Amino acid sequence: MEKATRILGTEEVAASDGTWAQCVRRGSFVSISGQISLDSEGNVVGKGDFKAQAQQALENLLAMLKSAGGKPEDLISITVFLTDIRNRAIFAKVRDPYFRENPPASTLVEISHLVLEELMIEINGIAVLA
Numbered sequence: 001m002e003k004a005t006r007i008l009g010t011e012e013v014a015a016s017d018g019t020w021a022q023c024v025r026r027g028s029f030v031s032i033s034g035q036i037s038l039d040s041e042g043n044v045v046g047k048g049d050f051k052a053q054a055q056q057a058l059e060n061l062l063a064m065l066k067s068a069g070g071k072p073e074d075l076i077s078i079t080v081f082l083t084d085i086r087n088r089a090i091f092a093k094v095r096d097p098y099f100r101e102n103p104p105a106s107t108l109v110e111i112s113h114l115v116l117e118e119l120m121i122e123i124n125g126i127a128v129l130a
């Protein structure tokens with residue numbers, strides 16, 4: 001069995017602390033850990049601005065996918081965690097340009113909070129590379 005490639009971070013996405021991988025690839029299967037609205041230095045982007053946080057989280061997700069050799073159309077599933085379900089419509093508008101042509105399966109869940117109090121969204125993904 002092929003050994004998994006573990007990616008801790010990229011130039012665009014802050015690295016993990018090394019106890020977990022931002023992204024894991026085994027063969028054509030890619031699993032991307034939950035991405036939040038941190039910049040490459042680990043600073044929260046868009047404090048109090050859901051749209052900005054959603055865009056940053058999506059950009060981070062796609063940067064991790066790219067680091068594993070994938071592209072947006074390779075995503076087969078995303079899971080979105082919101083701290084306020086009323087932001088669902090805003091997320092749909094932010095997400096649409098990224099996946100208009102080939103949307104992945106999607107699950108959206110409201111949760112009470114994320115790892116940092118300022119965060120409003122987290123997105124993980126699964127991809128199969130062509």
